[in-house]
Amino acid sequence: MQAFLESLTMTVTASPHVSRPATAERHRAPIAQGDQSAQSALGPSPYSAATSAATSAAISAADGVEIRPFDGPLGAEVLGLDLNQPVDDATFARLHRAHLDHHVLVFRDQRISPAAHVAFSRRWGPLEVHVLRNFQLPGHPEILQVSNVRDEQGRPLGLGDAGVFWHSDLSYKEKPSLGSLLHAQELPAEGGDTLFANQHLAYEELPQALKDAVRGLRAEHSYLARYEELRARNPWRPALTEAQVAEVRPTVHPVVRRHPETGRLALFVSEHFTTRIVGLPEDESRDLLQQLFAHSTRPSLVYRHRWQPNDLVFWDNRSLMHLATGCPEHLRRHLHRTTVEGDAVLG
Numbered sequence: 001m002q003a004f005l006e007s008l009t010m011t012v013t014a015s016p017h018v019s020r021p022a023t024a025e026r027h028r029a030p031i032a033q034g035d036q037s038a039q040s041a042l043g044p045s046p047y048s049a050a051t052s053a054a055t056s057a058a059i060s061a062a063d064g065v066e067i068r069p070f071d072g073p074l075g076a077e078v079l080g081l082d083l084n085q086p087v088d089d090a091t092f093a094r095l096h097r098a099h100l101d102h103h104v105l106v107f108r109d110q111r112i113s114p115a116a117h118v119a120f121s122r123r124w125g126p127l128e129v130h131v132l133r134n135f136q137l138p139g140h141p142e143i144l145q146v147s148n149v150r151d152e153q154g155r156p157l158g159l160g161d162a163g164v165f166w167h168s169d170l171s172y173k174e175k176p177s178l179g180s181l182l183h184a185q186e187l188p189a190e191g192g193d194t195l196f197a198n199q200h201l202a203y204e205e206l207p208q209a210l211k212d213a214v215r216g217l218r219a220e221h222s223y224l225a226r227y228e229e230l231r232a233r234n235p236w237r238p239a240l241t242e243a244q245v246a247e248v249r250p251t252v253h254p255v256v257r258r259h260p261e262t263g264r265l266a267l268f269v270s271e272h273f274t275t276r277i278v279g280l281p282e283d284e285s286r287d288l289l290q291q292l293f294a295h296s297t298r299p300s301l302v303y304r305h306r307w308q309p310n311d312l313v314f315w316d317n318r319s320l321m322h323l324a325t326g327c328p329e330h331l332r333r334h335l336h337r338t339t340v341e342g343d344a345v346l347g
């Protein structure tokens with residue numbers, strides 16, 4: 001294993017991609033193809049970036065919804081959809097296909113209520129309730145407030161330091177999350193971007209020897225891995241009760257996971273929650289994880305989301321890791337997150 005670690009060379013060259021939509025013309029496909037894409041969305045399909053990007057970008061005359069892939073390693077924006085209205089099955093199938101192909105969907109200009117956010121999120125599966133109950137949106141236990149805003153008594157409304165380390169949501173659970181939907185409520189004038197890194201590409205771009213070496217490995221994930229470190233930085237983070245600790249017991253997952261819908265392989269370790277590689281001596285485990293963490297967040301794999309008012313961003317936790325870049329402390333940033341339940345991780 002040591003030899004593999006030494007042979008892994010990392011090149012950090014390109015800067016993260018920002019949200020430049022590819023031109024609609026470049027990706028536009030005939031309407032009939034869009035309909036076929038909708039119909040084929042429910043079956044497992046081998047991944048094909050070129051064809052699926054083209055089909056999911058088709059503009060359907062029926063719904064007027066446009067899906068524009070970004071010119072980068074992941075992501076697409078969705079225009080012309082009002083999530084206050086129910087999404088019909090054909091449009092939903094297109095969104096589903098696009099989500100599998102691009103891993104992040106940015107729904108622009110969604111002036112929706114928390115109830116509409118929850119209702120749309122439920123279309124993708126049952127919703128999780130976060131272990132830190134005190135940061136729920138009152139009346140909506142499925143919404144976690146990601147916020148640095150304080151109430152009149154000075155108490156934080158939400159988890160102000162969510163996502164300061166790269167992670168995939170709820171990877172510490174036996175069944176980690178399928179995806180998360182984050183809705184902008186109040187944005188800072190400066191900073192506050194979110195980065196997303198494509199873990200399929202991270203796996204595919206590993207040197208072959210390392211790819212083979214990590215394929216059968218398993219790693220432990222723990223919610224507690226860096227909890228005390230975060231609490232030392234941010235004393236407003238509550239101490240966990242015994243019941244909360246019991247809710248987030250460490251779990252073990254394959255280091256390389258198979259996406260349950262596309263079958264595509266992805267790296268599945270993160271600096272936030274992964275504590276060790278099972279069965280390796282401590283120093284080898286630490287070295288290998290450090291190499292994988294660095295490799296999996298190389299700028300060429302990353303899309304930088306610069307938030308616009310009322311964006312609703314839906315990402316696939318089975319394909320990506322993400323990171324909150326933070327904003328100056330005196331600026332307010334407030335978002336609502338729902339988290340869709342996923343499946344046990346396949347190796």
Ligand SMILES: O=C(O)CCC(=O)C(=O)O
Nearest residue numbers: 146162163193194324337
């Ligand atoms: O606030 C953000 O930009 C991301 C928050 C995050 O990482 C999370 O909710 O898991």
